[in-house]
Every structure is written in structure tokens, then in C-alpha cells.
Amino acid sequence: xxxxxxxxxxxxxxxxxxxxxxxxxxxxxxxxxxxxxxxxxxxxxxxxxxxxxxxxxxxxxxxxxxxxxxxxxxxxx
Amino acid sequence: xxxxxxxxxxxxxxxxxxxxxxxxxxxxxxxxxxxxxxxxxxxxxxxxxxxxxxxxxxxxxxxxxxxxxxxxxxxxxxxxxxxxxxxxxxxxxxxxxxxxxxxxxxxxxxxxxxxxxxxxxxxxxxxxxxxxxxxxxxxxxxxxxxxxxxxxxxxxxxxxxxxxxxxxxxxxxxxxxxxxxxxxxxxxxxxxxxxxxxxxxxxxxxxxxxxxxxxxxxxxxxxxxxxxxxxxxxxxxxxxxxxxxxxxxxxxxxxxxxxxxxxxxxxxxxxxxxxxxxxxxxxxxxxxxxxxxxxxxxxxxxxxxxxxxxxxxxxxxxxxxxxxxxxxxxxxxxxxxxxxxxxxxxxxxxxxxxxxxxxxxxxxxxxxxxxxxxxxxxxxxxxxxxxxxxxxxxxxxxxxxxxxxxxxxxxxxxxxxxxxxxxxxxxxxxxxxxxxxxxxxxxxxxxxxxxxxxxxxxxxxxxxxxxxxxxxxxxxxxxxxxxxxxxxxxxxxxxxxxxxxxxxxxxxxxxxxxxxxxxxxxxxxxxxxxxxxxxxxxxxxxxxxxxxxxxxxxxxxxxxxxxxxxxxxxxxxxxxxxxxxxxxxxx
Numbered sequence: 001x002x003x004x005x006x007x008x009x010x011x012x013x014x015x016x017x018x019x020x021x022x023x024x025x026x027x028x029x030x031x032x033x034x035x036x037x038x039x040x041x042x043x044x045x046x047x048x049x050x051x052x053x054x055x056x057x058x059x060x061x062x063x064x065x066x067x068x069x070x071x072x073x074x075x076x077x
Numbered sequence: 078x079x080x081x082x083x084x085x086x087x088x089x090x091x092x093x094x095x096x097x098x099x100x101x102x103x104x105x106x107x108x109x110x111x112x113x114x115x116x117x118x119x120x121x122x123x124x125x126x127x128x129x130x131x132x133x134x135x136x137x138x139x140x141x142x143x144x145x146x147x148x149x150x151x152x153x154x155x156x157x158x159x160x161x162x163x164x165x166x167x168x169x170x171x172x173x174x175x176x177x178x179x180x181x182x183x184x185x186x187x188x189x190x191x192x193x194x195x196x197x198x199x200x201x202x203x204x205x206x207x208x209x210x211x212x213x214x215x216x217x218x219x220x221x222x223x224x225x226x227x228x229x230x231x232x233x234x235x236x237x238x239x240x241x242x243x244x245x246x247x248x249x250x251x252x253x254x255x256x257x258x259x260x261x262x263x264x265x266x267x268x269x270x271x272x273x274x275x276x277x278x279x280x281x282x283x284x285x286x287x288x289x290x291x292x293x294x295x296x297x298x299x300x301x302x303x304x305x306x307x308x309x310x311x312x313x314x315x316x317x318x319x320x321x322x323x324x325x326x327x328x329x330x331x332x333x334x335x336x337x338x339x340x341x342x343x344x345x346x347x348x349x350x351x352x353x354x355x356x357x358x359x360x361x362x363x364x365x366x367x368x369x370x371x372x373x374x375x376x377x378x379x380x381x382x383x384x385x386x387x388x389x390x391x392x393x394x395x396x397x398x399x400x401x402x403x404x405x406x407x408x409x410x411x412x413x414x415x416x417x418x419x420x421x422x423x424x425x426x427x428x429x430x431x432x433x434x435x436x437x438x439x440x441x442x443x444x445x446x447x448x449x450x451x452x453x454x455x456x457x458x459x460x461x462x463x464x465x466x467x468x469x470x471x472x473x474x475x476x477x478x479x480x481x482x483x484x485x486x487x488x489x490x491x492x493x494x495x496x497x498x499x500x501x502x503x504x505x506x507x508x509x510x511x512x513x514x515x516x517x518x519x520x521x522x523x524x525x526x527x528x529x530x531x532x533x534x535x536x537x538x539x540x541x542x543x544x545x546x547x548x549x550x551x552x553x554x555x556x557x558x559x560x561x562x563x564x565x566x567x568x569x570x571x572x573x574x575x576x577x578x579x580x581x582x583x584x585x586x587x588x589x590x591x592x593x594x595x596x597x598x599x600x601x602x603x604x605x606x607x608x609x610x611x612x613x614x615x616x617x618x619x620x621x622x623x624x625x626x627x628x629x630x631x632x633x634x635x636x637x638x639x640x641x642x643x644x645x646x647x648x649x650x651x652x653x654x655x656x657x658x659x660x661x662x663x664x
Contacts, residue, residue, distance in 0.1 A: 011088070034272065035108070035110050035272075037272070038108070038110065038111070038268065038271070038272040038274060039110075039111075041268075041271075042111065042278050043084075045278075046084075046278065052267075053267070054267045054270055054271055057267065057271060058271075
């Protein structure tokens with residue numbers, strides 16, 4: 001399964017994609033610290049060619065919530 | 078050719094655990110994390126393998142006091158800062174009260190003093206930013222009647238003046254970068270609010286490239302010579318067909334683009350880059366443009382070598398390299414014909430080939446946008462290079478008319494060898510780090526290390542300048558002696574190849590013996606450390622009657638040969654100048 005969003009998180013957080021799912025969050029993934037959050041935003045904006053507002057960024061506190069935020073912006077993930 | 082995305086390239090590199098060859102400490106008054114992949118990727122592109130350390134967020138003062146605690150002891154420290162981060166309250170106060178400015182400037186002076194302290198503590202390359210125009214609510218260059226621009230200008234000037242006094246500080250001009258990119262593009266308010274990280278990704282990339290250029294310029298030799306085509310490169314049109322009045326060169330486009338390109342070439346020449354011409358033309362047609370066209374910026378004197386003929390450019394370029402005695406990898410070739418650049422690229426891959434752009438408006442900036450000529454220090458020898466080459470050519474012309482011995486005598490060679498002082502250190506460092514052929518030990522050193530050796534009682538750093546009746550060669554030789562009991566070890570002995578074979582080697586060895594005596598030594602001990610390029614000096618010590626002890630070469634100072642009679646030699650050492658008593662055959 002090649003889920004583009006999971007792949008992106010795995011790549012930035014430097015963990016195995018298999019270890020991540022939509023419930024993964026800063027609480028469950030040790031590598032997901034505030035610096036990683038910053039890199040995640042940069043990577044998401046770069047990959048999907050969008051710009052996130054601070055409100056949207058604040059909402060993305062798990063991969064599932066990030067997916068929902070992106071889907072609300074008409075990104076197919 | 079599309080370069081791989083820098084972030085991907087950096088991440089891939091990080092996954093293979095290689096050995097780094099350069100360590101870089103990063104510090105800023107804001108989160109500097111995003112710089113790492115861009116700077117890392119730029120350095121990888123220059124075949125450097127960096128490893129980064131980061132100072133804790135906004136602890137610049139602590140870094141200046143104790144850098145090892147903050148970033149370890151890296152080869153390079155990059156420090157970025159903003160006025161609003163370090164002195165935000167005082168900066169904001171200047172908007173409301175005219176008398177608040179001096180307090181801000183005081184703080185800036187103190188911070189510059191901290192940087193000076195860091196410079197003293199840290200031996201490596203120190204790169205520090207200029208403060209960019211502040212990004213602070215209300216602090217706007219456009220707000221009517223607000224003194225923001227004046228305040229910023231005073232602050233930036235104070236910083237520039239104070240840091241100009243610091244030795245070997247490399248400046249990363251963050252303000253200039255921001256002007257180039259536009260503050261709107263550079264800043265990202267969201268990231269600042271969320272992560273204390275002020276910049277957009279594109280701007281981080283620009284900072285990474287700029288920091289990478291500064292670091293690479295320390296490690297990578299700049300190109301030495303640009304070889305230029307003529308028709309449709311230095312002027313528009315074909316001189317052989319269009320004639321002097323028909324080529325495009327002057328005030329009106331497209332002639333203006335060619336003229337502006339020539340102006341940039343003159344600027345390169347003033348930095349020490351040599352200019353040469355390789356053109357398929359009738360020589361008289363081409364020279365006529367140089368001699369008679371009003372709008373020519375370059376004159377024949379500015380060109381060190383002309384190859385104007387109907388032969389292949391590959392051969393022309395090889396001849397130019399031979400004539401200037403420089404490697405093909407030091408050459409840049411510019412031509413408007415892709416067949417020519419293609420052929421040169423294929424047959425001489427070491428040469429950097431650049432095609433004149435289709436859009437002529439981009440021609441003037443063609444070479445300024447590359448890092449090929451990046452250099453951090455321009456010495457007097459660099460500025461005079463073209464004149465020195467011209468003197469060389471005069472010498473060769475005379476040499477052909479007389480015997481070797483008469484020629485040597487006719488040169489009226491003057492060789493001065495002296496203990497290095499501060500003003501010589503930049504050039505000595507340059508020679509120590511780039512001389513490959515006539516270099517006995519090839520020990521590379523930083524300017525700091527050389528300065529320390531020069532200051533020490535137990536060592537001598539010697540420079541050699543040579544002049545003859547055709548001109549000045551400048552500082553072309555270096556030796557470092559270190560006292561080891563009653564023997565002086567020749568730690569470093571090197572010379573520019575342009576001066577060989579006229580008695581400079583003999584003179585240098587003779588004077589080294591005298592200098593060793595001044596250190597209280599009775600013997601000289603030299604070593605030859607073989608490299609891929611210094612084969613020419615493997616027998617040097619044997620030639621000068623040094624005796625081998627298996628590991629090194631030894632000569633009693635009393636047994637040293639004299640200085641050749643045709644040379645006017647002098648030796649200047651600290652405190653007790655030694656007279657030229659070992660000079661034989663006085664005139």
C-alpha cells in the first residue's frame with residue numbers, strides 16, 4: 001500500500017511507514033517533536049502545492065487530522 | 078539537466094553513514110534548523126561531506142563566550158542574527174522616541190565585541206550575517222513619518238564598522254539576500270508565529286546556497302582564466318562579414334548587452350582572473366575591433382593570450398593553457414556556438430564550458446551568477462596578474478635572442494627574503510594552500526596557524542619576493558623553519574613555478590641556511606613528502622648537497638652553497654638582521 005501521506009510522514013520523521021497509521025500523533029511517535037512538525041508542514045506544502053494557515057497547521061495533531069485538513073482543501077489523500 | 082531536489086539529496090546522504098570531511102556549527106537568533114538540508118545539499122554538490130551541529134535556540138551570547146559548549150569545535154561556524162530578536166524592545170523604542178537610538182547602537186556594538194571574542198577563541202572559518210531590515214509590527218520602511226529606515230541604516234552601519242575590525246570574518250549578507258529576493262518572498266509570518274522560524278523555504282534555500290558558496294570558496298580554487306570567443310560573444314555579428322561598422326557593440330541593444338558583458342569581464346580582470354581569446358577569424362579583422370572600435374571596453378592589453386586562427390578551439394585552448402602554465406581545470410570557455418562548447422566539453426572535460434544565452438539581456442550577468450570565481454581574499458598578486466603575464470611574455474621574447482647565461486644576467490634579478498609580517502599573511506596563506514608542484518611537504522595551513530608560527534620565537538615564516546627589470550613577480554616563495562635543538566627543520570618550502578630556473582632555488586636555500594643560523598642552529602633538516610603533483614622537487618635536497626639520513630635531508634649551515642653572482646639578494650630577519658656574508662662573487 002502506497003499511501004502518499006503516510007509515506008511523507010515516514011520520510012520526514014525517519015520511521016518505517018509500517019509503524020504509522022492515521023492515529024499516529026506526536027504522543028505516539030517519539031520523533032514527532034516541534035522541529036519535526038515544522039519540517040512536516042514544509043514537506044506537505046511542497047508536495048501538495050498548497051499553503052496552510054496557522055489554524056490548519058494547529059489542527060493537524062495526528063496523521064488522520066492532517067488527512068482531513070488536506071481533504072477539506074481538496075487535496076486527494 | 079535538473080538537479081535533484083536539495084532536501085531529497087540531503088536526506089539520501091544522511092541515510093548512508095559516511096565519514097564527514099567538514100563539520101559545520103549552526104547558530105541563530107531564531108530556529109535555524111531548516112538551513113541544514115539546503116546548506117548540506119549545496120556542499121554535497123561541491124563534493125564536500127558535511128556534518129552539522131546546532132547551538133541551542135537563541136543563545137548567541139553564550140556561543141560567543143564558549144562555542145565548544147554550544148556547537149563543539151567545528152571547521153566552520155555559521156551565525157545568523159536579527160536586530161528584532163536580540164534587541165527587540167530597544168528597537169521598538171526607537172520608533173517612539175528619537176533619543177532611544179544610542180541605546181540600541183550600544184547594544185549592537187557590544188554584540189560585535191562578543192563576535193570579536195568568538196573570533197579569538199575559535200580557529201576555524203567564522204561566517205556571520207549582516208542584520209536584515211527588521212520584520213517587526215510597526216517597523217516599516219513605508220510607514221509615513223516613521224524613522225524606521227534611518228534607525229535600520231544606523232544600526233546596520235554600526236554593525237558593519239565594528240565587525241570590519243575583526244580579522245577573517247566572513248560576512249553572509251542577509252540584508253542583500255533579502256533585497257535580492259524581496260522581503261515579502263523571504264519572510265513567512267506563519268512559521269515565525271508557530272516555530273520561531275522567520276523564513277520561507279525558498280529563502281532558506283537562498284541562505285544555504287550563499288553560506289555554501291562562502292564555505293566552498295575556502296576549499297575550492299577559483300577559476301583562473303576565461304577564454305572568450307569573439308563574434309557573437311564579445312560583440313554582436315561577425316566581424317569578417319559585417320565589418321567594423323556593422324557589428325553590434327555600444328549603447329543600443331543588442332550592442333549594449335555585449336558592452337555590459339565586457340564591463341563585467343573587466344571587473345573579473347581586476348579580481349585577478351585572466352582573460353584570453355580563442356576565435357576563428359582573420360587576426361587583422363579581430364585586432365581592428367580591439368584597436369579601433371569606440372565602444373570596446375576591453376583593449377588588447379587586457380587579454381593575456383590571443384589564439385585567432387582557423388584551427389580547432391580545442392587546440393587553441395590547449396595552447397593558451399600551456400602558455401599561461403595553468404591546468405585545464407582552471408579554465409572557463411565562453412562561446413555562442415554549441416558545437417564549439419560541445420566539442421571542447423567532450424575532448425577537454427576539465428574545462429568549464431559556458432554557452433552565450435539565447436536571451437542576450439542575460440549575457441551581462443552570465444558569469445556573475447556563477448560561483449566559478451568566488452574568492453574570499455584578493456591579494457596584490459591577483460590584481461597585477463595580467464601585467465605580470467605581459468612581463469613574462471616580454472622575458473620569453475628576449476630569452477630567445479640570447480644565451481641562457483646572458484639572459485639570466487640581463488634580467489637583473491632581485492630576490493628579497495624576509496620574516497613575514499601581518500600584511501604578508503594573506504598571500505602566504507594563499508600560496509601554502511594552493512601550491513602543488515614546487516612544494517616539498519605540501520602542509521596546508523590556515524592563516525591563524527601561520528600567524529602563530531610567525532609570532533613564535535622558535536619558528537620563522539619567510540616570504541620571498543622577486544623582481545627583475547621587466548617587472549615585479551610579487552611574493553612567490555614561502556619557507557617555514559622551526560627550531561629543533563641545534564637543527565632548523567624545514568617544515569615548509571615552496572615556490573611558484575613561474576620563477577624557477579633563474580637562481581631563485583639556490584638563493585632560497587642559501588638564505589635558509591643563514592636564517593637557520595639566526596635561530597641559533599648549525600644545521601638544516603629538510604623532508605620531501607611525495608604527493609601526486611610534486612615530483613619535480615623529489616631530488617631538490619640532493620641537488621643542494623643535503624645528506625640523507627634515511628628519513629630526511631641534512632645540511633650543515635656552514636656547508637651551504639652561495640648565492641649566484643647575478644642575483645641581488647637580501648635577507649631581512651627580526652631583531653638582528655644578518656648581513657649577506659655568504660654571498661660570493663660580489664659585483
